[in-house]
Amino acid sequence: MTHLQKTIVFDLDGTLVDSLPDIIASFQYGFASLGLPAPEDAAVRALIGQPLEAMYAHFAPTHAPQLCVVYREHYARNFVNRSRPFPGVVELLRTLRERGYWLAIATTKRTDMARRFVEALGLMPAVDYVQGTDGFPHKPAPDVIHRALGALGAEGLWMVGDTTADILAGRAAGLRTYGVTWGNHDAELLATAAPDELQPDLGRLLEHLPPLARG
The missing domain is CATH 3.40.50.1000 (HAD superfamily/HAD-like)
Structure with missing residues (x-):
């Protein structure tokens, strides 16, 4: 057996x-790079664990695909800054x-x-x-x-x-x-x-x- x-x-x-500080920093970076107001830390934290696309769609549905691209590029360069x-x-x-x-x-x-x-x-x-x-x-x-x-x-x-x-x-x-x-x-x-x-x-x-x- x-x-x-x-x-x-x-x-x-x-x-x-x-890893929360690095995730939140990269998530907010996308908004700044597109000239959009970034959500507060607590609002981002509440959604962590969901797919990235769903997280961005919660705040900026029309920009979600572009925000995901920016996040992945930024996070890949900064993912162990503080994690x-x-x-x-x-x-x-x-x-x-x-x-x-x-x-x-x-x-x-x-x-x-x-x-x-x-x-x-x-x-x-x-x-x-x-x-x-x-x-x-x-x-x-x-x-x-x-x-x-x-x-x-x-x-x-x-x-x-x-x-x-x-x-x-x-x-x-x-x-x-x-x-x-x-x-x-x-x-x-x-x-x-x-x-x-x-x-x-x-x-x-x-x-x-x-x-x-x-x-």
Whole structure:
């Protein structure tokens, strides 16, 4: 009987990496470059986790395609100006790998950009697979999770994220869900998606994931 490798799936922005300042800066840059009034930080933050096109359409629907082009050009040059892994993330990933789990990232970023980002932050050796969202439904649909697990030929145990879309996608994929409140959605909003765990950091995840039996 074949046993699939047990795998933990993580969102990227706001979950593993504090990337909010760079995302917001690039998002607002597009408006300035087109001579449009830029939205406030809080208004942008509330939409992070949605597809970029939908975020821009919320503020400037007629300019959304052009704004997306400007954002992607600017973000690709500035995506690690201030972005850093959250405290303890590198150690957490290392511990989970040592305990025998595989680790996948499932993000709304495009795959090419997501992999560049993970590599630039030095996290690529810590994970087994990075899956972005390329031409298929975004979270809260479970497609990006299914694709990550399918590419690995693995069994998903937990989906870990910082937005309600992450939690809903994880549940739809049949995984247990862990909401972390240091990202884009606060505890009150995350609670509306009823995650199995709702915590201020990722520390409690280790309590659910003891070392796997070898053999």
